Amino acid sequence: MRYSQMLLPTTRETPSEAEVVSHQLLLRAGFISKLTSGIYTYLPLGLAAVQKVAQIVREEMNRAGAQELLMPMVQPADLWIESGRWRKYGAELLRFTDRHERESCLGPTHEEVVTDLARRLLKSYRQLPKNLYQIQTKFRDEIRPRFGLMRGREFVMKDAYSFDVDDAAAGLSYQNMYDAYHRIFTRCGLDFRAVEADTGSIGGSFSHEFMVLAETGEDTLVICEDMQCGYAANVEKAAVAPPGGSVAGEAEDRVMIRVETPGMKKVAVVAEFLGATPKQVVKTMIFLADNEPVAVLVRGDREVQPVKLKNLLGATEVEPLDDKAAYDLTRLPVGYLGPVDLPLKTVADQEVMAMANCITGANEKQYHLTGVRPGRDFQPDLVGDVRRITAEDSCPSCGGSLRLTEGIEVGHIFKLGTAYSEAMNATFQDSEGRERSFVMGCYGIGVSRVVAAAIEQNHDDNGIIFPLPLAPFQVILLNLGLGSDAITSAAEELYRRLQEGGLEVLYDDRDERPGSKFKDADLIGLPFRVTVGKTLEKEGLIEIRERRSGEVEKVPPEQAA
RNA sequence: CGGGAAGUGGCUCAGUCUGGUAGAGCACAGCGUUCGGGACGCUGGGGUCGGAGGUUCGAAUCCUCUCUUCCCGACCA
Numbered sequence A: 001m002r003y004s005q006m007l008l009p010t011t012r013e014t015p016s017e018a019e020v021v022s023h024q025l026l027l028r029a030g031f032i033s034k035l036t037s038g039i040y041t042y043l044p045l046g047l048a049a050v051q052k053v054a055q056i057v058r059e060e061m062n063r064a065g066a067q068e069l070l071m072p073m074v075q076p077a078d079l080w081i082e083s084g085r086w087r088k089y090g091a092e093l094l095r096f097t098d099r100h101e102r103e104s105c106l107g108p109t110h111e112e113v114v115t116d117l118a119r120r121l122l123k124s125y126r127q128l129p130k131n132l133y134q135i136q137t138k139f140r141d142e143i144r145p146r147f148g149l150m151r152g153r154e155f156v157m158k159d160a161y162s163f164d165v166d167d168a169a170a171g172l173s174y175q176n177m178y179d180a181y182h183r184i185f186t187r188c189g190l191d192f193r194a195v196e197a198d199t200g201s202i203g204g205s206f207s208h209e210f211m212v213l214a215e216t217g218e219d220t221l222v223i224c225e226d227m228q229c230g231y232a233a234n235v236e237k238a239a240v241a242p243p244g245g246s247v248a249g250e251a252e253d254r255v256m257i258r259v260e261t262p263g264m265k266k267v268a269v270v271a272e273f274l275g276a277t278p279k280q281v282v283k284t285m286i287f288l289a290d291n292e293p294v295a296v297l298v299r300g301d302r303e304v305q306p307v308k309l310k311n312l313l314g315a316t317e318v319e320p321l322d323d324k325a326a327y328d329l330t331r332l333p334v335g336y337l338g339p340v341d342l343p344l345k346t347v348a349d350q351e352v353m354a355m356a357n358c359i360t361g362a363n364e365k366q367y368h369l370t371g372v373r374p375g376r377d378f379q380p381d382l383v384g385d386v387r388r389i390t391a392e393d394s395c396p397s398c399g400g401s402l403r404l405t406e407g408i409e410v411g412h413i414f415k416l417g418t419a420y421s422e423a424m425n426a427t428f429q430d431s432e433g434r435e436r437s438f439v440m441g442c443y444g445i446g447v448s449r450v451v452a453a454a455i456e457q458n459h460d461d462n463g464i465i466f467p468l469p470l471a472p473f474q475v476i477l478l479n480l481g482l483g484s485d486a487i488t489s490a491a492e493e494l495y496r497r498l499q500e501g502g503l504e505v506l507y508d509d510r511d512e513r514p515g516s517k518f519k520d521a522d523l524i525g526l527p528f529r530v531t532v533g534k535t536l537e538k539e540g541l542i543e544i545r546e547r548r549s550g551e552v553e554k555v556p557p558e559q560a561a
Numbered sequence B: 001c002g003g004g005a006a007g008u009g010g011c012u013c014a015g016u017c018u019g020g021u022a023g024a025g026c027a028c029a030g031c032g033u034u035c036g037g038g039a040c041g042c043u044g045g046g047g048u049c050g051g052a053g054g055u056u057c058g059a060a061u062c063c064u065c066u067c068u069u070c071c072c073g074a075c076c077a
Helices: A021-028 A044-063 A077-083 A111-121 A167-187 A267-273 A306-313 A323-330 A419-423 A447-457 A485-500 A514-524 A534-539
Strands: A032-036 A039-042 A074-076 A095-097 A103-106 A130-139 A154-164 A192-196 A206-213 A219-224 A232-234 A257-260 A282-289 A292-299 A318-320 A345-349 A358-361 A367-372 A382-384 A402-417 A427-429 A435-437 A439-446 A475-479 A505-508 A528-532 A542-546 A552-555
Touching: A021 A032, A021 A447, A039 A044, A044 A130, A044 A154, A044 A167, A044 A447, A074 A077, A077 A103, A077 A111, A077 A419, A111 A130, A111 A154, A111 A419, A111 A439, A130 A167, A154 A167, A154 A447, A167 A192, A167 A206, A167 A402, A167 A439, A192 A219, A192 A402, A206 A219, A206 A447, A282 A306, A282 A323, A282 A358, A292 A306, A292 A323, A306 A318, A306 A345, A306 A382, A402 A419, A402 A447, A419 A439, A439 A447, A475 A485, A475 A514, A485 A505, A485 A528, A485 A534, A505 A514, A534 A542
Parallel strands: A192 A232, A292 A345, A345 A382, A475 A505, A475 A528
Antiparallel strands: A032 A039, A074 A103, A095 A103, A130 A154, A154 A439, A192 A206, A206 A402, A219 A232, A219 A402, A257 A367, A282 A292, A282 A318, A358 A367, A402 A439, A427 A435, A528 A542, A542 A552
16 A cells, blocks of 8 residues: 555644543554544554454454354344343443334344344254354443543444353353454454453353453453463452451450540541551441442451442442432441441451451441451341452462453453343254253454554554554555655565565655654554665665564565565 | 533644733645755645623623533443
8 A cells, every 4th residue: 555645644743632542542643533422433544453353353253163244233122122131221222213113222232133033043953053243333322432442332343142052062162262262362462361250231140351451451350470370350250268267266255345436437547546457447338239228348458349249239230329328328327337236238248257356337426336246246138258359369269379450351251041042032942852042152352442452552652563463554665765766666666576475565655754754654553664765775775674673674675575 | 420621723732810903833735945763944725712692892711501522430342
């Protein structure tokens, strides 16, 4: 491609709307152009990068035995009513009515459509297993789109759906996709981890997220330092090992005492006032779980992990309440709450139950209790693992040490079981002639997000540094001697020969000064830069420079490869 | 939806407090000099100051309403 003919609007300045690096560089390097919040046009270079990812995904999906199809973007409400998600999905589902007053929506995902397809086309166990996928633009009316391609409302996604005869077979399909995902992200040249994850709104029983490690990630991961172990999980999910040590050791029975703690609502303040540490305090927080207030107890220095709480309660939605909302709802002395005689459903973190002698609120303004003994002085309705894991915790799998890191979710695979097939009555006949529901799995990859994630992980002050497999072109060829026939004809010749050699080449034939060309080349971030300029006249050589390392090699023009 | 910030030429921003002829740099067009890390000089084109209403002799500037965008939280590929 000749740069002079390409729509490739690079800018020197960073548009003020962009906060994260990938967004800034995508805009500056002329990859995308914003239409409105969370909705972008992919300019030629941006599209080329997206297509690189898509092609890798496609090849590996096909290799794994999946078949590509393309489902409609507009979907009838009927299907969503059948699955129950018309009600559950919420405002993220963009709904509208057509001219016949039929309710419809823009597809944020395709479980309903594909399940409908399966129940009509797949009748026999002999047709199974099947794995169907598509690469398509999805629409989710995100509450807050942000970070450019990282969280858009429109985005390119690969979604695959597997249909199996039973759980065991579905497990194989799941594993097959797990392996395919590993190959995909490895081929993309990304530093990633597969982690255990929460299943979220798609539902189902088991899932892994594929995370690209990058500082700007929206998720936090825990990774076991022991490479042998390989444990990795989203902190939303990461199980905390039950506390060791027995309570009996500190069994000297303390008596509960009520003490005045004027104006002390914060754990740290109370602890200091009483000559203790936050570790001896039980923190009582109010959450709203499916519209019912619940008191949650964790050690004073811990944080509640809402997703774990949600799963423990079996609730569909859980949110923390601030002091005012909590008071309005419960009329309790917020700031001085404690589990003793608390008139609310109470959930305790497992760790709290192992505390022998603790400080809690007294459920009375300006007062706390000391010497409280869980199990003796109060009995929670539910005990479980609800706190957020920390780097100080030990690996729940091997007991080794853990590391916390940020990640960008680029893929997510789920075991769905029969949730959708049962709801939508999607059945086939097994080998004994019985009707059975498909056992399903679903597997997503944020194709456009992969591009953003790759840039988050691979850039420097001068611009993008594309991993070779994702680069929209492999080489940028600079002609720095437009005034010189010798240089220009050498550059043209090289352009032709590189292409004939099977390389994708962006040929910068613009009438620009060398400085601008170098800057643009760095910004766009193609892996190799070939420069034809005055060194050709002086030494008869051209330069090949690797974008990532900056290493330069001078060779005669004939040898370029 | 809650909290915060911002809307002035294609981009980055000044001007707003204290009302009085709409500015700069970059980008764009022309001419000349330049030409290996975003050159320089001269000339030129381009702006309903987000929108509506109000106050005023006079509004980018003050008031009211509204729209949009960005950031922080809940959601997710």
